[in-house]
Amino acid sequence: MNDLDALESQSIYILREAFNRLDKIAMLWSIGKDSNVMLWLARKAFFGHVPFPVLHVDTKHKIPEMIEFRDRVAKEWNLPLIVGENTEALAAGMGPHNGRVECCTALKTEGLKALLASHGFTGVIAGIRRDEEGTRAKERVFSPRNQSAEWDFKDQPPEFWDQFKTDFAPGTHLRIHPLLAWSELDVWRYIERENIPMVDLYFAKNGRRYRSLGCAPCTGSVASTASTVAEIIEELETTKISERSGRAQDKESEDAFERLRAGGYM
Amino acid sequence: MxxxxxxxxxxxxxxxxxxxxxxxxxxxxxxxxxxxxxxxxxxxxxxxxxxxxxxxxxxxxxxxxxxxxxxxxxxxxxxxxxxxxxxxxxxxxxxxxxxxxxxxxxxxxxxxxxxxxxxxxxxxxxxxxxxxxxxxxxxxxxxxxxxxxxxxxxxxxxxxxxxxxxxxxxxxxxxxxxxxxxxxxxxxxxxxxxxxxxxxxxxxxxxxxxxxxxxxxxxxxxxxxFEPAKPATDLALRFPVQDVYKFDERRIIAGRIESGRLKVGDTLVFSPSGKMAKIATIETWGNSLASVSAGAGQSVGITLDEQIFVERGNVASLEHHVPHQSHDLKARVFWLGRGPLKVGSRYKLKLATAEHVVEVTKIERVIDVEDLANHQGTEVARNAVAEVVFRGKSPIAHDSFVDNPRLGRFVLVEGYDIVGGGVIAETPTDEARNRSTHVTEVPHKVDAETRSIANGHRGGVVWLTGLSGAGKSTIAMEAERQLFLKGWQVTVLDGDNVRTGLCGDLGFSDADRAENIRRVGEVAHLFAEAGMVVVTSFISPFRTDREKVRAINPDAFHEVHVATSLDECERRDPKGLYKKARAGEISYFTGVSSAYEAPALPELALVTEGKSVDESVADLLRYIENSFSLSAREQANGWGL
CATH class of the missing domain: 3.40.50.300 (P-loop containing nucleotide triphosphate hydrolases)
Incomplete structure (x- = not known):
């Protein structure tokens, strides 16, 4: 087994644990590279089936190519897709002009909470990785959220020997993170090996590409000439610029991302 | 620099x-x-x-x-x-x-x-x-x-x-x-x-x-x-079942190979049932190449050549290299719970994909990690380390940590939380109950399910407890006769009868009474495992002794309190024993000079006063038939209908 085989096996183990131990689970699909890889792993884990709903929280500010990709792939892969949005906030005109953290909280966090509550999900699978950001580095694979979907990062349950927290009080729910141990480079090497389809925005055009995808107003592209998966891998092997450097909401204050996550952001 | x-x-x-x-x-x-x-x-x-x-x-x-x-x-x-x-x-x-x-x-x-x-x-x-x-x-x-x-x-x-x-x-x-x-x-x-x-x-x-x-x-x-960790491919095969999928026509047994290797054609033994079947295929999806073998660390799905019953928590291994299987586990535990771990407390023990309800039967020593001194204790405080003996309600498939770490470690869950972890030392050699070391339970090839289908009823222990003269033996013997006539596999273990043989070396002190009940309990459960309904008739006055018998296999144990009052028993006095006890001719006589601890929550309480023997027997038989008969559906499934 090489390192990608080991990561793949571990992620499949986690997905199967979540499916077996929790009553109502769903997988978050942000259309980004990580959640595309996660979907691929689910199809491997369950032999071609995705036996739970795939959720997309639409902020209506996403880059249009992302929504096109979502609808095409959902059809091709026959995914049980559920799209949700915070209708109220959108009607009230919520946008980054109200403050980036406020906008993320309303459209993503609150949108997601409403979607989870309306379907009664007790577990939601998310494609976050430890190497993305300092806060995510502290996450557990099975990470409990209280009734308000808040994350108590100061008192997390012990997690060892692949024995995950699968018992939890009514009203609380779990976030499950099958990609926690993957690095950005691992993700791209796996995309190359498995030939997993990706949104074109990741590939450089006119000297710029997106390294991380989010909403149009808050996601910037980076200077790059990497126009193929192989070139992206080559680029990542040498870069020292952080992955979320194009994500404006992280930089509102020094602990902006931490506050977002403690409040229930992915 | x-x-x-x-x-x-x-x-x-x-x-x-x-x-x-x-x-x-x-x-x-x-x-x-x-x-x-x-x-x-x-x-x-x-x-x-x-x-x-x-x-x-x-x-x-x-x-x-x-x-x-x-x-x-x-x-x-x-x-x-x-x-x-x-x-x-x-x-x-x-x-x-x-x-x-x-x-x-x-x-x-x-x-x-x-x-x-x-x-x-x-x-x-x-x-x-x-x-x-x-x-x-x-x-x-x-x-x-x-x-x-x-x-x-x-x-x-x-x-x-x-x-x-x-x-x-x-x-x-x-x-x-x-x-x-x-x-x-x-x-x-x-x-x-x-x-x-x-x-x-x-x-x-x-x-x-x-x-x-x-x-x-x-x-x-x-x-x-430093050396990188090596995958445990050199150890014996341990493939804990994580799930069984039926998304399409295939019945796929999914899990991760924790150690060893498996290949198409291998005969797998599933613990604890002991059921066996051959690997027909190793399933894959997408562009992965079909494989005929897989090794430690790989998450796989296999199909079997026979439709045997397999569920999450079973451990597949190869014949002659099966894991240990026992109710008792001795382990070194690190305790993370807010409250202490205590003797008598129950926890959920998670070992690989299996979950067991266990009770702490003994804390052998609490280890002070400062000076490595050993302390005696009935509690283990938060962040402390101790050697603890657990008893499972059902047999636990495991290895010792030194033999195979993947199957030799577990976590303990209390409420919603993981409260500790442990590494398994050995199969315990509890001095009172088991002086035999290196004992490994060998799985039967005829399982309980097969036996119950052949008999038309489950096996189990119907434990009558009550004062001398309460009517236990009379009711037991008549119940045995009637069940036998209906074609049931049934027997009675009676107090006076076993004391002439199996327990001939024991007297009536508290310790000897406890040992008497322990032996009868073990024998009764052996009969029950063989598929029989065993009705036992013992005063068995002490609650802890009866609970120990229950713990051997709680699912198969049915406690029946023959709840005749002391006054009524003394009035009946069929063997003249109360008279002798009152005269001081018999010491340690239950109800007179020795305590009787009535069951707090028996499965059945038989009130005999104001009822004929036949009526009491009918009450007991109704309970036995309800609890032990197979449903029509179970029988139909059993015969493959």
Whole structure:
């Protein structure tokens, strides 16, 4: 087994644990590279089936190519897709002009909470990785959220020997993170090996590409000439610029991302 | 001043292979001994920090009017900066010329032991950081002990803050002697002991000019010399069933191979049922190549050539190499619960994919990790380590930790929380109950299900308890006759009858009565396992004795209280025993000179007063038929209809 085989096996183990131990689970699909890889792993884990709903929280500010990709792939892969949005906030005109953290909280966090509550999900699978950001580095694979979907990062349950927290009080729910141990480079090497389809925005055009995808107003592209998966891998092997450097909401204050996550952001 | 030169020199011919898994290193030690600083330094020396990270943190420190610390690199969370301590495990990557690493920075505070364990349990090697000035402290010992308990054998000790003791060789040797003596006493030989000043970077990546007397490797040099963990393919096959899928026409048994290998055509034995079947296929999806074999670490799905009943928690292995199976487990436990672990408490034990309800039957010793002294106790406090014996309601398939760590470790769950972990020492040799060592239960090839289908009813123990003269034997014998006439497999074990043979060596003292009941209980359960309904007729006055019999197999045990009052029994006095007891001719007579503890919650209470024997027998038979008969559906399923 090489390192990608080991990561793949571990992620499949986690997905199967979540499916077996929790009553109502769903997988978050942000259309980004990580959640595309996660979907691929689910199809491997369950032999071609995705036996739970795939959720997309639409902020209506996403880059249009992302929504096109979502609808095409959902059809091709026959995914049980559920799209949700915070209708109220959108009607009230919520946008980054109200403050980036406020906008993320309303459209993503609150949108997601409403979607989870309306379907009664007790577990939601998310494609976050430890190497993305300092806060995510502290996450557990099975990470409990209280009734308000808040994350108590100061008192997390012990997690060892692949024995995950699968018992939890009514009203609380779990976030499950099958990609926690993957690095950005691992993700791209796996995309190359498995030939997993990706949104074109990741590939450089006119000297710029997106390294991380989010909403149009808050996601910037980076200077790059990497126009193929192989070139992206080559680029990542040498870069020292952080992955979320194009994500404006992280930089509102020094602990902006931490506050977002403690409040229930992915 | 320093760079990765040492690492480079040590393995000049090794280029980093693309597909090497990162080695997982845990950094542990007492609070404030400088773990995070060490890690921050390692990241800096290996050029692993994102551009601008150090500058950014320096800026933050300036804004707050505090001096920059390398530890801030790791302490990304607001709460940590404010308190100045690591509160949770963080994982950060770096690489040397030799290989990639994931470093797990584990907190030193005692109350965060659960986080330290969470980090250390998956590590392949450890760095134990000790302050040269303060020397070995409580958490240095506790962490050292836990590393050993978790099975880590590659340990480097970094004697940190050497700059505060003027890089004194004497002081280094003192601290070194102290920690080496402790580690040796728990059977650990630290691989390297390194004098370090994390703040200035001395002996982190290259040997420092300040310690010319030190001839060993730098911290990175030591890490590069550790061996990566090998997948357990050389051990016996252990394939715990995670789930069974029927998404389409295939019935796929899914799970991860924890150790060993399997291939198409192998005959698998499933514990605890002992059922066997051959592997028909190894299933794959997408562009993966069809495979005929798979090994440790792989998550796979297989189909079998026969439709045997298999469920999550079963462990598949190869014939003649099956795991141990027993109700009892003796383990070394580290306890993380808020309240103490207690004798008599029940927990959910999770071992691989199996879950068992277990009761703590004994705390053999509580280990003081400070001085390694053993204490007796009936409780294990938070963050303590102890040797504990558990008894499962059902047999537990397991290995000892030394034979196969993957099946030799478990966690304990109380309520919603994981409250402890344990490594299995051996199959217990509880002196009172079992002096036979190296006993492994061999699974039957005829299982309970098959027997019950052949008999038309389940096996089990109907345990009549009550005063002398209550009517137990009369009711038992008549019930046996009537069930036998209906074609049931039934027998009675009666007090006076077993005392002429099986228990002929026992008297009526409390200890002998307890032993009498224990033997009868074991025999009754053997009959029950053979598929029979066993009605027992014993006064069995003590609740604890009856509960022990129940614990042998709680699912098969039915306690029936023949609840005739003492007055009525004494009035009946069929054998004239009450008269003799009252006259003082019999000592230890239940109800007269010895206590009777009535069951608090029997499965059935038979009131005999005001009823004929036939009516009481009818009450009992109704209960037995309801509890032991197979439903029409079970019978139909059983015969494959």
């Amino acid at each position: 320093s760079n990765t030169a040492t690492a480079l020199k040590m393995s000049p011919e090794v280029s980093v292979p693309h597909n090497a898994s990162p080695m997982k290193i845990v950094v542990v030690g007492h609070v404030d001994h400088g773990k995070s600083t060490l890690v921050g330094r390692i990241l800096n020396e290996t050029d692993a920090l994102p551009e601008g990270k150090v500058e950014y943190l320096k800026e933050v420190c300036d804004k707050r009017g505090m001096p920059f610390e390398w530890a801030f690199v790791m302490d990304a969370l607001q709460a940590e900066r404010d308190q100045g301590i690591t509160i949770d495990t963080a994982q950060i990557r770096f690489r040397t010329e030799a290989r990639p690493y994931v470093i797990i920075d584990a907190p030193g505070h005692k109350e965060f032991l659960k986080n330290m364990v969470s980090g250390a349990a998956s590590a392949e090697a450890a760095v134990l950081v000790i302050d040269a000035h303060e020397g070995v402290q409580e958490q240095s010992r506790r962490h050292g002990y836990l590393l050993h308990l978790l099975g880590l054998r590659q340990i480097a000790v970094a004697v940190n803050k050497m700059d505060l003791v003027d890089f004194s060789e004497t002081r280094f040797e003192e601290v070194k002697a102290e920690i080496v003596a402790y580690l040796n006493s728990i059977g650990v030989e630290p691989t390297y002991v390194i004098p370090v000043a994390a703040r200035s970077g001395a002996n982190i990546a290259a040997n420092a000019a300040e310690t010319p007397w030190y001839k060993g490797p730098s911290v990175l040099g030591a890490l590069d010399r």
